[in-house]
Amino acid sequence: MREVRVHSTLAGKLVPLEPRVPPRISLFVCGITPYKPSHIGHARTMVFFDVVARFLSHLGYHVFYLQNVTDVEDKILRQATEEGVDPKLVSERNFADYLGEMNALGVRSVNLYARCSDYIPEIIAQIETLIAKGHAYASEGDVYYSVGTFPTYGRLSGQRTEELQPGARVEINPKKRAPEDFALWKSERMGPTWESPWGKGRPGWHIEDTAITVNVLGPSYDIHGGASELKFPHHEAEIAQAEAATGQSPLARIWMHTGLLNMHGEKMSKSLGNVLPTGEALRIARPDVLRFYFMSAHYRAPLEFTGPASFEEAERAYQTLEGTYQRLREAAARLAPSAPADRGAEATPSWLDQVRHVEKTRVPDLAHDRGDQVTEAMVASLCNDFSIREATASLFAWSSEVNSRLAAEGDRLTFEEVVALMGPFRFAENVLGLFSHLGGTGNDTTLSKLVEMALEARTRARARKDYAEADRIRDELHAAGIQVEDSGGKVRWTVRP
């Protein structure tokens, strides 16, 4: 298996990915707190880790991707109180919306979404272990982690507890022995509560993640992902909890942190109120375009959102790639040997089955085949700390090459040659998750018969130089959402996105 180099926050540099039990890779990513609709900052992180999981699978790893859902949290309760509804309703509604958005964006690699509320016994057990081992103490119905008992606390973020400013953003809590201690259990009477050895209450913020990962993935797993704002204190607390409770280190072999999505120079944050909810973004931009937009920058760098213009720019760039791929698909559909009529929208078109068949049997030729070389370059980019932007740069160059070849020798290409030309696009489809909403190749549907009829009339009009009539037909098709293009003596039409 080829070597993947990943930036590890703990090491502060690129390190080779060396799974505990190859070829298995366990991946945990901090999920959302569904108290409000999620925003495109979350979506950026989730799309990125979806590519990570897809790519590692592509390389032959067996990836298990776990994400938690913080469905027990004070903000959910506050939101529910405001709306006068049950907190469960708030979290389930927002989580369902989130899943719908992730689905639209093509995020499909998560194997398990684990709800905090399903792990309360595990959480309580982990807290009891921490108390028994002297790392935590009960205080008036609360339980706190005693940070001083964990010497390496702060290593991930480079923080030293004595340099922190207690009370910088959160009020100082008199129940704590030391200001840096954090809550494992909070006594509560309002809202959803659970019985515990310390009385009725709710888990603290950090404990659910380690209770879930230790139980699902074990005391040590391969990759922990999350946005960089979570580095401190959240991830620091996770390490302290899990490693103290299990006695095993490291909790995660590689910590990956994604850069934030900035809204006009400021981070997008639900609490700041300057958010663009993913659902709203999906009404402005097509899902594929939104996904493509997130790939504009390297995952660790901040990404600047400058308003809808950002999406428009991505839309135009994406159309270039999409257009080329669609031309290739049309060529493949036309050239597929013994291609019967399209079996309709539900079935896999037979030409696509045949493309897959050829892909399975052909041997990549890195010495001579340009498409194979480009795919290889894309793989190499992703192996180098998931440099997606570099991979798409290769794809743009390839797009030009393909268009030139299609123009020069489109009619002489064989099916196998077209499949080879598709290679880098197929890679982008499978690994980057692009092109998942491409339309059909326009054969044999009712729509295509009607469009063909109109275009025949237009061709006749053009032949007798009745351009007024020809343009009228084109304009009417355009108004109906059909894009007509004349090139090389042929007429091509597509359904506009």
Added chain:
RNA sequence: GCCGAGGUGGCAGAACGGCUAAUGCGGCAGACUGCAGAUCUGCUUCCCGGGGGUUCAACUCCCUCCCUCGGCUCCA
């Protein structure tokens, strides 16, 4: 104050100790076209935050300063 991530052309953003500093968007011109669109080709001179240093050679390594963003126990 402390910790972290950044500062590259009109905009978004890459990379590498050494080749014209990717790629995309935008702009300009040409080819193709009845026109439009798509596509292709070329151009878009002055872009590496400031100042030192190391080196034959620095955007890249080191030091220092400035600026932006994030975190300092609510946040993807």
